[in-house]
Amino acid sequence: xxxxxxxxxxxxxxxxxxxxxxxxxxxxxxxxxxxxxxxxxxxxxxxxxxxxx
Amino acid sequence: xxxxxxxxxxxxxxxxxxxxxxxxxxxxxxxxxxxxxxxxxxxxxxxxxxxxxxxxxxxxxxxxxxxxxxxxxxxxxxxxxxxxxxxxxxxxxxxxxxxxxxxxxxxxxxxxxxxxxxxxxxxxxxxxxxxxxxxxxxxxxxxxxxxxxxxxxxxxxxxxxxxxxxxxxxxxxxxxxxxxxxxxxxxxxxxxxxxxxxxxxxxxxxxxxxxxxxxxxxxxxxxxxxxxxxxxxxxxxxxxxxxxxxxxxxxxxxxxxxxxxxxxxxxxxxxxxxxxxxxxxxxxxxxxxxxxxxxxxxxxxxxxxxxxxxxxxxxxxxxxxxxxxxxxxxxxxxxxxxxxxxxxxxxxxxxxxxxxxxxxx
Numbered sequence: 001x002x003x004x005x006x007x008x009x010x011x012x013x014x015x016x017x018x019x020x021x022x023x024x025x026x027x028x029x030x031x032x033x034x035x036x037x038x039x040x041x042x043x044x045x046x047x048x049x050x051x052x053x
Numbered sequence: 054x055x056x057x058x059x060x061x062x063x064x065x066x067x068x069x070x071x072x073x074x075x076x077x078x079x080x081x082x083x084x085x086x087x088x089x090x091x092x093x094x095x096x097x098x099x100x101x102x103x104x105x106x107x108x109x110x111x112x113x114x115x116x117x118x119x120x121x122x123x124x125x126x127x128x129x130x131x132x133x134x135x136x137x138x139x140x141x142x143x144x145x146x147x148x149x150x151x152x153x154x155x156x157x158x159x160x161x162x163x164x165x166x167x168x169x170x171x172x173x174x175x176x177x178x179x180x181x182x183x184x185x186x187x188x189x190x191x192x193x194x195x196x197x198x199x200x201x202x203x204x205x206x207x208x209x210x211x212x213x214x215x216x217x218x219x220x221x222x223x224x225x226x227x228x229x230x231x232x233x234x235x236x237x238x239x240x241x242x243x244x245x246x247x248x249x250x251x252x253x254x255x256x257x258x259x260x261x262x263x264x265x266x267x268x269x270x271x272x273x274x275x276x277x278x279x280x281x282x283x284x285x286x287x288x289x290x291x292x293x294x295x296x297x298x299x300x301x302x303x304x305x306x307x308x309x310x311x312x313x314x315x316x317x318x319x320x321x322x323x324x325x326x327x328x329x330x331x332x333x334x335x336x337x338x339x340x341x342x343x344x345x346x347x348x349x350x351x352x353x354x355x356x357x358x359x360x361x362x363x364x365x366x367x368x369x370x371x372x373x374x375x376x377x378x379x380x381x382x383x384x385x386x387x388x389x390x391x392x393x394x395x396x397x398x399x400x401x402x403x404x405x406x407x408x409x410x411x412x413x414x
Contacts, residue, residue: 029312029313029314029390030312030313030314033253033308033309033312033313034309034312037305037308037309040305041087041305044080044083048080051074051076051077
């Protein structure tokens with residue numbers, strides 16, 4: 001196993017299951033950006049609670 | 054349409070009056086546009102790929118981009134469809150500003166669509182000629198300028214305000230107002246188009262700037278907030294927040310598919326239209342100079358092309374390794390994703406600076 005594969009294995013072990021399964025399917029930058037988009041939407045939802053009550 | 058329905062239902066059920074709030078409809082517009090794009094996106098990308106509507110890559114560009122050849126393009130049609138449907142659903146269709154921005158956006162979208170269609174389907178590398186493209190853009194922008202000048206009911210509608218300087222307000226003559234409107238709309242449209250050269254580079258700054266413009270529109274359309282913050286009160290401008298919400302939602306959903314490595318490109322149909330939309334909203338809410346600050350990345354990209362062309366024609370030397378600016382940094386050794394995310398960070402800072410002008414004046 002080369003160094004790159006060893007590092008990848010270590011990184012994936014350190015991260016949660018959701019990321020790992022997404023990263024296996026998508027190219028990595030894709031996964032990052034899509035998780036950022038989901039976070040943005042959740043932040044918006046959180047901010048909407050200021051008004052929607 | 055849904056607003057009219059809600060207002061009708063509110064006569065019997067009071068709950069439906071909640072839809073009169075612009076803030077709620079802005080959030081709902083963003084969510085609706087996002088949902089439409091997510092639903093239609095995958096099918097549209099498959100269709101574009103099936104019809105072989107693939108991007109051609111400039112041979113003199115960075116070599117790393119050659120692998121992008123054939124990626125489906127004209128994805129901007131997805132953004133425009135989402136924005137149009139959402140605005141018609143959640144916007145107040147009695148408001149003339151809503152129609153001005155929507156028709157301008159679609160008009161520029163048609164110009165971009167013809168250009169893309171000729172390039173991709175007719176295999177004509179030049180697409181629409183530069184003269185024809187600029188001519189049609191000019192006609193639409195001048196029509197918008199004339200219309201806004203003729204329908205201006207308050208001095209505030211046609212004054213130029215300076216960011217950070219509360220008491221510097223310049224009343225514009227018809228000629229200056231229409232010229233400024235023309236420059237802002239056509240300039241922003243082409244600047245966004247030039248920026249659209251890397252995966253996700255144009256769409257995320259567009260989302261951020263439209264989000265900030267939604268706040269400006271809401272504040273400008275509110276008599277109390279605009280007076281408190283010392284910015285011009287533009288009756289009816291608040292409704293543009295719904296339109297800006299739709300841009301942000303559709304843009305975020307498009308980024309899902311456009312993130313590196315992109316599954317689809319927006320093409321001129323998206324870039325020209327989105328730029329024109331931002332420019333038109335900025336003109337109506339009288340924040341042209343703030344748009345110049347917040348859209349700094351678009352401005353710098355456009356200026357880099359102008360400098361490169363001028364320098365090469367005058368001295369025979371190039372200032373940048375390649376124009377627009379994002380290619381310069383790529384050739385300097387930055388990875389595509391590094392250029393994109395760093396330009397996003399710069400836009401975030403510029404948008405914050407633009408928003409700070411609301412209070413710091």
